[in-house]
Amino acid sequence: MKIAQVCPRYFPYIGGIETNVKEISERLVLENHEVEVITTDPIGKLKKKDIINGVKVTRFKSFAPGEAYYFAPQICIYLMDHSYDVIHAHSYHALPAFFAALSKRNKRFIFSPHYHRGGHTPLRDLLHKPYKIFGEMIFSRADAIICVSEYEKELVESDFNVKEKTIKIPNGLNLSEFGNMKRQKSEDKKKILLYVGRLEEYKGVQYVIQSLSELPDFRLKIVGKGPYEDKLHSIAERIGVAERIEWLKDISRRDLLECYADADIFLMLSLHEAYGITVAEALASGTLCVVVKGSALEEFVDGINCIGIEKPPTKEKVIKVVQGMEKVKKQTNSGIKKGLLDWNEVVDKIGKLYVKK
Numbered sequence: 001m002k003i004a005q006v007c008p009r010y011f012p013y014i015g016g017i018e019t020n021v022k023e024i025s026e027r028l029v030l031e032n033h034e035v036e037v038i039t040t041d042p043i044g045k046l047k048k049k050d051i052i053n054g055v056k057v058t059r060f061k062s063f064a065p066g067e068a069y070y071f072a073p074q075i076c077i078y079l080m081d082h083s084y085d086v087i088h089a090h091s092y093h094a095l096p097a098f099f100a101a102l103s104k105r106n107k108r109f110i111f112s113p114h115y116h117r118g119g120h121t122p123l124r125d126l127l128h129k130p131y132k133i134f135g136e137m138i139f140s141r142a143d144a145i146i147c148v149s150e151y152e153k154e155l156v157e158s159d160f161n162v163k164e165k166t167i168k169i170p171n172g173l174n175l176s177e178f179g180n181m182k183r184q185k186s187e188d189k190k191k192i193l194l195y196v197g198r199l200e201e202y203k204g205v206q207y208v209i210q211s212l213s214e215l216p217d218f219r220l221k222i223v224g225k226g227p228y229e230d231k232l233h234s235i236a237e238r239i240g241v242a243e244r245i246e247w248l249k250d251i252s253r254r255d256l257l258e259c260y261a262d263a264d265i266f267l268m269l270s271l272h273e274a275y276g277i278t279v280a281e282a283l284a285s286g287t288l289c290v291v292v293k294g295s296a297l298e299e300f301v302d303g304i305n306c307i308g309i310e311k312p313p314t315k316e317k318v319i320k321v322v323q324g325m326e327k328v329k330k331q332t333n334s335g336i337k338k339g340l341l342d343w344n345e346v347v348d349k350i351g352k353l354y355v356k357k
Helices: 016-030 074-081 096-102 122-141 150-159 205-214 229-238 253-262 277-284 296-300 315-325 343-354
Strands: 002-006 034-040 049-052 055-060 086-090 108-112 144-147 166-168 191-196 218-223 245-248 265-268 288-292 306-309
Touching: 002 016, 002 074, 002 096, 016 034, 016 055, 016 086, 016 277, 016 343, 034 074, 034 096, 055 074, 074 096, 086 096, 086 343, 096 108, 096 122, 108 122, 108 343, 144 150, 144 343, 150 166, 150 296, 191 205, 191 253, 191 277, 205 218, 205 229, 205 315, 218 253, 265 277, 265 315, 277 288, 277 296, 288 296, 288 315, 296 306, 306 315
Parallel strands: 002 034, 002 086, 034 055, 086 108, 108 144, 144 166, 191 218, 191 265, 218 245, 265 288, 288 306
Antiparallel strands: 049 055
């Protein structure tokens, strides 16, 4: 099959959707499918045409104020000018999926909305209301809708009349990566808190930083980049904890896995998540996790390996839960892997949707 994967951003950008598309695309290539990722490059510094691990990548310049929207109508024209058996669009919350839906014609159209219902800022939340008109068109044109969690599936079915189209297929993991992970001892003997993901206000990293002032035995590793980074640095400097924070970005996969293995507690205090792939990776590494309840992250909460705190997150809640977990030992990852899917299983399920019934 000739398959188009349409998404707002792609590798070397990192994030949940970027990881999802990369893992799916590369495995489809190994199954002898022809896969092209059609995406945007807001800064215009990446190659317009590329091949990454056998996956063709086509990037269009986009208008993305505040790293949002990714307005690139060229995507629609490009898709209509080329022949594909399947178009698989990703992310309700950015415009490339809308342009992909416009180009459907006689192609099979699969949609992975990664739906949060609201926007991540007051302005983006306000714009969600008129955007729903366009969103309904995307859903109506989809032949199948993939939701990565039960939480997301319930949101989609509640807000759009598409119950007969939805199917839950969680994100996967490369489970073999987590088989022989070894922890390196901390040189300063401090315990390690870890965050991995985009630096956005809604992700709640600021509360972890604020908690450090009352957690003297801990230091924090932050892996990622995004529009909220400067503000986070300012918070750390203002409260005098900057020297206990290590900022990492664009690191290798091996280095990221070492971060998971070395951490004592992983924190994801996001208010909006359709899944939470970094939480799954941390759990597979045997690292204890803390998440905020009220989104798909709550599906990881078991009270043992993953603790949930109530909305809204605050530094006081973080301090309390971290202090309560301080004496809990890291878990062996063999038991935690139960219930987590390997990416090969995920691609097998998705591949069946690509075939017309």
